[in-house]
Amino acid sequence: MRSIQDGHVANPVILLQRWIAQERRPRMMVDQSLSIIWANATAKLALEARQCLSYRGGRLSALGSARQQQLESWLATLTVRPSRLFLSIDDESVNHVVMTGQLLAADAGARFFGISFCDTRTKSSLLLDDLDQPFGLTRAEHCILRYLLSGSQVADIADDKGLSPETVRSHVRSIYAKLQVNSRERLFQRLQPYLT
Template sequence: MNLTIGIVEDEKNIREGIALLVDASEGFECKHTFDSAEEAMQKIPLLNLDVVLMDINLPEISGIRCVELLKPRCPNTQFLMFTSFEDTESVFNALKVGANGYITKTTQPVKILDAIIDIHKGGSPMSSHIARKIVSSFQTTKTNTELEKLSTREVEILDLLSKGFRYKEIANQLFLSTETVRTHIRNIYAKLQVNSRTEALNKTFLR
């Protein structure tokens, strides 16, 4: 049985191009295309679609808002964002309201079909650079959280440790005694709950 697909895209050339790709591929059927969120919200609940490709930058109502309103009414339909937007805020907002995947319009045709299959099987397909942005966002959040535990002086010392400075060199750089540097480093380890420089740097992603 073919996977039934809906496409919500206001740009005619893109909408028709994706529909043609879907219909020309074995195992897929484009049931309906929509040029606005309003039309999609009216008709998609009646179609029992397997997967909907959803643009974000739609007139009047955004694709993210459209997914948010449709998901409760179409719990068995998988929503795959298909957009030019690559910022992490758009990605997180789309996933938060019920989208199950996020690919960009630069995605190669065969990978679009792969993403449709993946999302139908329960996966969460994403363009590789989008996935990297999400990972980077989580890492930045963790870094900030860990560094917030430290004083300004302790962050300075940790930064110098990450650059390979020895205790005596750090002391000279910051006009401190070596023993004071050792005390700061012991405090850093205690606050971060680690036992070595390597663990401290790994935990704060300064390495």
């Protein structure tokens, strides 16, 4: 490995910034007042959508006073150990924005935090983009796997995809064989490391 001092390698800080800016998961850095210091493009797009979080006056804010209070209280408790916050998106508390944050630095009274977040309605889609590769899934099996992980039943998948239920079952059997599982519960257990 070349050192930075010999001038042959680009500045690692700049490389890191480029790398994380292209990350598909929304990431940002905020200070203790929730002022956004930096956000990648994915985070900016998510905040513009105003589903649960938004960007107001240069600050990260949660939509609704109860969510805002949750966000502020959580931020005040963050340490260098990552911590999660679940903000409900809807009144039924079925869908959430899952936030992971940690203290990055504390300097002269200022505190800086790294935060990543995802909407539980879209997280699996984001993280499953390349899941066909490690298991050798076909395009059709990969598509069926997405449905299975979203909770869809064989009949619903068949209707939605215009397939016969037996064709869907055949894909499910093939997926189970390739992932070496024999039930949906085992499928979820097998894929859990890939979804975090």
